Amino acid sequence: MMAYLKINKFSSTVFITIFTILLFSFSPLSNPLERIIAGFKRYITELPQEKVYLHLDRPNYSAGETIWFKVYLTAGSYHEPSLFSNTIYVELINSSGEVIQQDQLFSREGFAAGQLELDESLPSGNYLVRSYTNWMRNADEAYFFHKQIKIWNTQDPINNALSDETIALQFFPEGGNLINGIMSKVGFKAIGMDGLGKVVSGKVYEGEKEVATFESNQFGMGVFALMPKEGKKYTATIENSQEIVTLPKALDSGIILSVTNSPTTADLLVKVQASENSTLQTVYLLAQTRGIVCASSQADLSKKVSFTRIPKKEFPSGIAQITVLDEAGNPLAERLVFIDHQDQMTITASMDKSVYKPRERVQIDIEAKDKEGNPVAANMSLSVVDGSQVALSENKETIQSNLLLSSELKGHIESPGYYFNPSNQDRAKDLDILMLTQGWRRFTIKEALSEKVTDPEYGVEKGLTIRGVLTDEKKNQPIESGTVSYLSLFPFPESKTAVTNSKGEFEIQDLIFFDSTKIILQGKTSNGRIATILTESSYSSPQLFYQLYSDFTQPSALDQNFLTNAAVRLAIDKAFDFDNSEFALEGVEVRAKRIDQPSNISSTYGAGTVQMQVAGKPALENLLNPIDLLRGRVAGVQITGYGESAKILIQGVNSINSSMEPMLMVDDIQVRLESLLTIPVQEIEGYRVWKGADTAIFGARGSNGVIGFYTRKDLGTDKKTIQQDAALTMKGYQVEKEFYSPKYPADISSLPKPDQRATLFWAPNIQTDSSGKASVSFYNSDAEHLINGEIEGISGGGKPGSTKFNYTIEK
Incomplete structure (x- = not known):
């Protein structure tokens, strides 16, 4: 039997082949699809989702060094550079979950660059770099950018490797539930105490009878088939383990949703099957990607089973959510699939040779193209590191894997770059297993069905905000309808005025100033009398829910080499700067008398040391x-x-x-x-x-x-008290510092100081021209090793891209 089905995608019409007994039809007046579609449109229009991605120069650091990073801020379903928020928060969090450093960066049309300068006393351990905007706080903290890094301190003892081999085994029936009497796919995931997947194999039992076996991939994930029976209990065991794990209980009545996403076919094969005792006659199918509804239909389940093919071309690249709903719009089953059109931006890096000398000048020519080979204007960042000290994993997270995968799923994704690396032959199969075992974190059908979008608690920040209270100091009362005036002369003259509410509170928003800047605030009552201002000086950082593992293992051989060079690198950074002609002086003794600044401190115990x-x-x-x-x-x-x-x-x-x-x-x-x-x-x-x-x-x-x-x-x-026209120094946006890269003359014999940089070059602001091209140059260090480079970026149309390259330094 064959029928024709209209697919919702920006008024386009496609044909879908229907297999077995299936009858699809639209009934806008009686089905919930139009309400759901309208709900998704409201969300992407009124609450566009922002995402933050940080490209770090490398994954490992030593205490006292600097983390260099580039911020990419996108908005909407197509990941275009965000023009909404101008303020981006970047935080460094220790293994105890404490925010130990926070900076605010000013986003220029979706891009920013900055640095985190690490204290020399930081203990060795796992740390977390977190980034977000105020607007992103309206969603779950899971939407924030999280990047776990290692920071080493050569003065600290290193903990031994984890000895506990406890493995947590979880099972995920396809579509959400097991139904008695229906064959289903069951995904599974085995996780160790370190939060990483563990390779396992095992067996599934129906009572005492073995009914299935399973074996994981390298990330501890896999899938097997199971048809549960009424009144039976199902358990699983892992090889070489005595632990027994119970599978989710099967329902006596319901439906299963199964989707086949073969990389060799142009369609998704969708199967909906109801149990024999199910009373469901009509269900609805909805497919969406990042809030864009790509397909919707009504199905007749009076014969209990239906099949259909949905062309993949209807979806943009990324995670698609396919949901089966009842007539009231309640989700009955759900399945995630990944659509990969391989239409992301292509970046190439070219050099005139593959082997260079120490301290020789290197020029890298960069070119960006779209899927059709046309030049692309793009914003990029480049990192070049010494391969003998720092490893750039082929499967590390990139801007592409983050925007299309990690930012859409709950939980930690191990080696996300693996699923986008063409050299990994099983990546499509493993990616589909990942879709079975990871939770969906985007807005839900329930939210889409609501009549109106909830007013956001946190607004879009176009600049910095000063908050406080205007008070009558003599009466110790807040002043209503008073005015607070703001004046700043740097980086440009700016003045604003805010009126206080009934509690005397005020907010002056969208202020632009950098570093530590002096501003002037003046408070007045409604009749013009000068009043006292109390400004809030504290910031409430969002609660951390991300699981950061505190266990820190022994350094690998590469890490040990990195640590060996750490002290030398720090000494070099402090000792000289070729650009400024500064040199380290040894054996200099300075004799002087200390002149203490006047202090307002009064102590019973005297001045102290x-x-x-x-x-x-x-x-x-x-x-x-x-x-x-x-x-x-x-x-x-x-x-x-x-x-x-x-x-x-x-x-x-x-x-x-x-x-x-x-x-x-x-x-x-x-x-x-x-x-x-x-x-x-x-x-x-x-x-x-x-x-x-x-x-x-x-x-x-x-x-x-x-x-x-x-x-x-x-x-x-x-609160900080300000009276009259008071000058107040406030912390503004971080000022981006320039990465230090020496410029060696042709004759380097007069420059004997060693150069053992771990990061040879960092360029966060590369912009390709109309021909899609750009060039950068820098000088090598003294390293005689393989040098690794990485380029990441995004086009103006929201297409991310990344590439890696390498060359060798030899004398």
Whole structure:
């Protein structure tokens, strides 16, 4: 039997072949499809989804180095560079889930570049780079960009490898449920304690009877067939394990949805089958990709089974969600499939030779083309690293795998680049198994069926925001209908005014300023009288739900070579800069008398050994907690760890030999570390450190040294007080720094200093011209190894692309 079916895709019409007993028809007045389609259109129109992707120069770093990154911000179903948000947040998070560094970057038409400068005292461990916009906070935190990296510190002991071989085994029936009496595909996934897939094989039992076997791929995933029977229980065991895992319970009545996505055919084969006792007569089929409804239809299930083919050309590249619904629009079964038209941007990198000399100039010619071979204007970033220190995995995440795959699925995707690497022959089969075992995280049918889109809690940020309260200091009351005026002269003159609400609150939005900038705020009542402004100086970072594994294993041979060179690299960075003609001086002794700046701190215990003023210094005021004020800034004070797990030692006989921490004080009152961490840095006027003979005033209490923090007397809670026309220094957008790359002259004999850069070159802002071409050049290091390069980017039309290249350095 053959019928013709109209497919919803921007008014296009295609023919679909119907197999076995199937009757499709449209009935706009009685089916829920039009409501669902309208709902999806509302979502992609009123709540366009933004995505952030960061290209990092490499995956491994040592404490004290700099992480260089490029930000790609896209919006909408076609991943076009976003013109919505201008503010992008980038955070560094430790293995305890604490945000230890945060910066705001200004997005110019969907692009930004920046850096995270790592403290030299960071302990070795797994860290997370997270990025998002304020608009993205309206969705699940899972939408944010997450990238796990390793940071090594040569002074830290390295933990041993994980010894626990516990494996979690999960099963995922195709479509969502097992139905008694119907043969179904069952996906499975085996995960170890480190969150990575484990290769397993095993058996499935019906009671005591073996009914199926299974074997995973390299990522611990696989699929097998099973027809459950009424009243039977199904379990599974893994080879060489005594653990018994129970499979999901089969339903007595319902439907199954099965989709065959063969890379050799142009269509998806969709099968819908109902159980013999099912009362369902009519169901609806809906297929969508990133909110774009590509196909919808009504099916007659009176004969219990139906087949249909949907042309893949109806879908854009990416994950398609195929859903079966009842007449009320309730989802009955769901299946994800990946459509790969291989229509992404193609990037090529060319050099005039494959072998270069140390410190020789290298030029790379870059060309970007679309699927048809036409030149493409694109924005790109380039990283070149020493292959003997840093590995660029062939299967690492790229902008292509992130936008089309990782950002659409729940949970960690191991080696996402594997599914886009043409050299992996089984990638299409393994990708379909991934679709069976990973959860869908986009907006749902239920949301699409709602009558209206929920008003977003978080708005699109076109600039920075200053918030606060206007108060009458004498009456200690908020001022309603007052005005707060803002003035800034850098980077350009700008002034704005906000009116306070009934609680005296105000917001001045869409401000553009960079680094630590002085601004002027003035508050007035409705009758023109000068009033006091309390500005909020704290930022509430979104809660972290991403699972970051804290276990850190022994370094590999490549990691060990990286660590061996770490100290040398840091010394080189500090010792000289060819561009500025700066040289390191050795054996220089400077004798001088210290002149202390006037301090507002008053302490019962005197001046102490070291004094540090915090208030009025933006670089200090914008740190996350009081302990960070000392980290790397006071000689003889050693801090490891973060938050409540931080360890503080002051050099001296007692503190080093007995590993005892110093006494902590706030306003001359002894406190515990956890109490100290509750105080915002913005409330601290300064601190003092007592060590050596200066601790005698504390008696035995001060035997391990003393650190005292002193709060500002002009502040309340987390607000900064401003009176009259007050100049206030605020932290603005991060200023992008230039990656240091030496420029060697023809005669390098006069430049004996070693050059062992791990990242030879980093270029975050490459723009191809109308012919799709661009060129960059740089100088090699002293490495005599294989050099690896990586280019990533996106076209103006939202087509991502990436490529890798390599060459060799020999004398």
